[in-house]
Amino acid sequence: MSLRLGDVAPNFQAETSIGKIDFYEYIDGGWAVLYSHPSDYTPVCTTELGRTAQLKSEFEKRNTKVLALSVDSVEDHLGWIKDINETQNTNVDFPIIADKDRKVSELYDMIHPNASATATVRSVFVIGPDKKVKLTLTYPASTGRNFFEILRVIDSLQLTDEYSVATPADWKDGEDVIVVPAIKTEDIPAKFPKGYTEIKPYLRVTPQPNK
Numbered sequence: 001m002s003l004r005l006g007d008v009a010p011n012f013q014a015e016t017s018i019g020k021i022d023f024y025e026y027i028d029g030g031w032a033v034l035y036s037h038p039s040d041y042t043p044v045c046t047t048e049l050g051r052t053a054q055l056k057s058e059f060e061k062r063n064t065k066v067l068a069l070s071v072d073s074v075e076d077h078l079g080w081i082k083d084i085n086e087t088q089n090t091n092v093d094f095p096i097i098a099d100k101d102r103k104v105s106e107l108y109d110m111i112h113p114n115a116s117a118t119a120t121v122r123s124v125f126v127i128g129p130d131k132k133v134k135l136t137l138t139y140p141a142s143t144g145r146n147f148f149e150i151l152r153v154i155d156s157l158q159l160t161d162e163y164s165v166a167t168p169a170d171w172k173d174g175e176d177v178i179v180v181p182a183i184k185t186e187d188i189p190a191k192f193p194k195g196y197t198e199i200k201p202y203l204r205v206t207p208q209p210n211k
Contacts, residue, residue, distance in 0.1 A: 152173070
């Protein structure tokens with residue numbers, strides 16, 4: 001059964017490129033991105049893991065740990081990491097899970113039989129400090145992911161987790177946000193002292209409250 005938003009992300013133990021880990025212990029109360037790739041030594045995956053490593057400081061700023069996964073072995077991962085570092089001019093030091101028995105893939109429904117009977121699709125799970133699934137994305141094997149979009153979503157999730165706001169289409173960190181409909185218009189000034197603009201009774205915008 002597939003995981004849905006708000007579900008508790010299952011814990012697991014796994015062998016990885018940095019040794020054996022317990023998922024819950026590894027994320028240690030922070031945010032996490034768990035994402036799968038179809039196979040080691042493949043071109044799109046090489047660019048994706050390279051981009052993740054290049055964005056290390058951006059994930060750290062957001063208190064977010066990243067874990068990648070495929071059904072290949074630790075030995076394959078370690079050899080492939082050398083290629084990634086060489087070709088993408090970076091240093092991969094986050095764990096790549098070796099899910100040879102497909103235990104984690106099945107827990108997180110990462111294998112879609114109509115796409116491939118054996119390889120994981122490009123699944124993305126953003127998991128909050130409460131261990132709940134906050135976002136899921138699924139890409140086909142032929143399409144590389146946009147990691148700047150993943151960072152943007154984390155910014156939105158962390159902001160909306162703390163304040164009674166939502167983020168509009170194409171929002172970026174630092175831009176105006178939407179006051180959620182549950183907040184009455186007369187209560188907005190007390191909650192959002194930077195002010196607000198009422199475009200429609202159901203559409204009220206305010207400057208991002210934590211900037």
